[in-house]
Amino acid sequence: MATEVTTLVEETFASKSNSGVKLPIYMDNHATTPVDPRVLKEMVPYFTDLFGNAASRNHSFGWAGEEGVETARERIAKLIGATPKEIVLTSGATESDNLAIKGVAEMYREKGNHIITAVTEHKAVLDTCKRLEKYGYRVTYLPVQKDGLVDLDDLKRAMDDKTILVTIMAANNEIGVLQPIAEIGKLCHEKGVIFHTDATQAVGKVPMDVNKQNLDLVSISAHKMYGPKGVGALYVRRKNPRVQLSPIIDGGGHERGMRSGTLNVPGIVGLGKACAICHEEMPQESVRLAGLRDRLKNKIMSGLDEVYINGSMEHRLPQNLNISFAYVEGESLLMGINDVAVSSGSACTSATLEPSYVLKALGTGDDLAHSSIRFGIGRFNTEAEVDYVAERVTETVQRLRELSPLYEMAKEGIDLKSVKWAAE
Amino acid sequence: MSYSDKVIDHYNNPRNVGSMDKSSSEVGTGLVGAPECGDVMKLQIKVNPQTNVIEDAKFKTFGCGSAIASSSLATEWVKGKTIDEALAIKNTEIVKELALPPVKIHCSVLAEDAIRAAIGDWKKKQGAATPETVGAKA
Numbered sequence: 211m212a213t214e215v216t217t218l219v220e221e222t223f224a225s226k227s228n229s230g231v232k233l234p235i236y237m238d239n240h241a242t243t244p245v246d247p248r249v250l251k252e253m254v255p256y257f258t259d260l261f262g263n264a265a266s267r268n269h270s271f272g273w274a275g276e277e278g279v280e281t282a283r284e285r286i287a288k289l290i291g292a293t294p295k296e297i298v299l300t301s302g303a304t305e306s307d308n309l310a311i312k313g314v315a316e317m318y319r320e321k322g323n324h325i326i327t328a329v330t331e332h333k334a335v336l337d338t339c340k341r342l343e344k345y346g347y348r349v350t351y352l353p354v355q356k357d358g359l360v361d362l363d364d365l366k367r368a369m370d371d372k373t374i375l376v377t378i379m380a381a382n383n384e385i386g387v388l389q390p391i392a393e394i395g396k397l398c399h400e401k402g403v404i405f406h407t408d409a410t411q412a413v414g415k416v417p418m419d420v421n422k423q424n425l426d427l428v429s430i431s432a433h434k435m436y437g438p439k440g441v442g443a444l445y446v447r448r449k450n451p452r453v454q455l456s457p458i459i460d461g462g463g464h465e466r467g468m469r470s471g472t473l474n475v476p477g478i479v480g481l482g483k484a485c486a487i488c489h490e491e492m493p494q495e496s497v498r499l500a501g502l503r504d505r506l507k508n509k510i511m512s513g514l515d516e517v518y519i520n521g522s523m524e525h526r527l528p529q530n531l532n533i534s535f536a537y538v539e540g541e542s543l544l545m546g547i548n549d550v551a552v553s554s555g556s557a558c559t560s561a562t563l564e565p566s567y568v569l570k571a572l573g574t575g576d577d578l579a580h581s582s583i584r585f586g587i588g589r590f591n592t593e594a595e596v597d598y599v600a601e602r603v604t605e606t607v608q609r610l611r612e613l614s615p616l617y618e619m620a621k622e623g624i625d626l627k628s629v630k631w632a633a634e
Numbered sequence: 635m636s637y638s639d640k641v642i643d644h645y646n647n648p649r650n651v652g653s654m655d656k657s658s659s660e661v662g663t664g665l666v667g668a669p670e671c672g673d674v675m676k677l678q679i680k681v682n683p684q685t686n687v688i689e690d691a692k693f694k695t696f697g698c699g700s701a702i703a704s705s706s707l708a709t710e711w712v713k714g715k716t717i718d719e720a721l722a723i724k725n726t727e728i729v730k731e732l733a734l735p736p737v738k739i740h741c742s743v744l745a746e747d748a749i750r751a752a753i754g755d756w757k758k759k760q761g762a763a764t765p766e767t768v769g770a771k772a
Contacts, residue, residue, distance in 0.1 A: 537696060538696070539672055539673070539696055539697050539698055539701075541698040541699065542645070542698050542699050542701075542702060545637065545642075545645055545698070545699040556672060556698070565672070575670070576669075576670035576672075577669035577670055577672075580669070580670075580672040612651070613648060613651055613694055613695060613696075613702065614674075614694060614695070614696045615665065615674055615675070615676035615694040615695065615696060616669055616674055616696045618653065618676075618694060626669060631667065631668035631669070631674075632665070632666050632668070632747075632751075
């Protein structure tokens with residue numbers, strides 16, 4: 211099955227570049243990752259021979275399914291320093307974010323109605339908070355500093371006696387910036403506030419430990435760490451403090467009543483294996499990917515002037531690079547490197563026709579937000595691919611700058627900010 | 635979203651890229667759009683004052699592939715036309731020629747604006763009345 215699909219992709223898109231790398235190159239690993247063949251191999255039997263419902267308690271088919279699920283639960287827990295009973299299986303991180311935020315909001319309604327989050331969160335968190343505002347909750351959206359990090363003093367000031375939840379992501383999906391979650395968690399615990407972190411981009415990439423980092427709720431997704439799509443988990447702390455949630459999906463009482471619905475056994479097995487591989491290989495993999503990322507950055511920056519890194523380089527996922535190429539519009543750049551899959555913060559590539567709200571929150575001007583490209587380096591990228599991408603990006607930016615009236619004006623010494631643009 | 639073959643062709647082989655002397659009395663320059671909006675087009679025309687025929691046209695564009703293609707096509711279309719004929723070019727014709735999807739219609743509008751702005755600038759230099767001055771000035 212996998213081979214057939216791979217063949218189809220190859221027949222449709224694949225070609226060889228002069229440098230010998232196989233095209234197209236996938237370097238958009240914050241959007242999704244391919245399933246690791248080792249993960250797929252463990253999943254396959256659960257579609258066929260081991261198809262039982264993990265909730266069937268009376269026969270071996272059910273027991274086999276349950277065993278697969280419980281092994282996975284242990285592996286997920288191990289990756290973040292939790293216990294298996296604290297792992298609630300879901301359909302993915304969006305559901306986990308919804309369950310964490312809405313679940314706390316409803317359960318702790320009598321204690322308070324105030325939630326704190328940050329402006330650079332994923333829409334799964336922001337839109338959930340916006341919905342709660344309609345139901346009478348108060349939400350504080352913390353700004354971020356120029357490097358993308360929240361200011362702990364801002365957080366302290368925002369907390370009051372009605373605050374029940376702080377939800378701040380571990381790693382940003384666009385700029386890869388790592389928030390100081392251990393410090394945020396500590397602050398929350400001092401004030402008796404529950405701390406949720408959307409760790410979709412962080413789990414499996416950087417070390418995480420729910421106790422050392424003072425985390426109460428952690429959203430996890432399989433498909434960002436070489437597992438399948440449509441499966442994820444929510445870590446829910448059971449002691450110090452015990453966190454309780456109102457479910458958002460009612461039904462057969464699966465997952466200790468917190469998430470009803472027949473378990474996606476093959477997907478969960480895949481998530482478990484993905485976690486086990488990340489746990490095993492993270493020390494070497496994060497070093498290798500940081501090396502590739504820095505190689506890409508250095509090659510691009512040595513070939514081009516006026517390129518700007520978005521977000522902190524110090525507090526950042528090893529896999530992520532987000533760069534703005536001044537005077538070049540992002541979508542046209544993507545079009546020029548069409549054998550490389552990356553993404554852009556340009557308005558032209560978004561459904562809303564607005565440039566990236568994350569970059570805007572950093573204080574990046576709209577012009578540079580339009581010029582941004584996100585590179586997400588992954589497990590299956592090679593040094594030869596990085597070199598090819600750096601070369602293609604450099605030559606395409608140079609070509610588009612020759613085509614850009616803004617570049618011409620800047621070279622003539624005109625301050626673009628002083629120009630009175632007609633379309634404003 | 636995929637691009638039409640014509641957009642890809644103009645993107646890969648843009649026609650009439652370049653700049654002309656904007657201080658020349660025969661040259662009209664239109665600069666439309668804004669960097670904050672993700673699109674800026676500069677379109678220049680060189681007009682024969684005896685015949686009012688556009689003898690040459692050049693462009694430079696900051697924008698997406700559809701914006702580059704729209705302005706590249708605009709330079710092709712205005713060349714050889716009189717200024718009155720060029721003023722009759724409608725953005726809808728650009729949309730049709732390049733098979734632009736609805737979200738890219740603004741690119742064609744900007745190209746039409748650029749033509750009008752360039753002609754307006756040229757007319758101003760000729761001391762004529764200026765019905766259209768949609769340009770930006772540095």
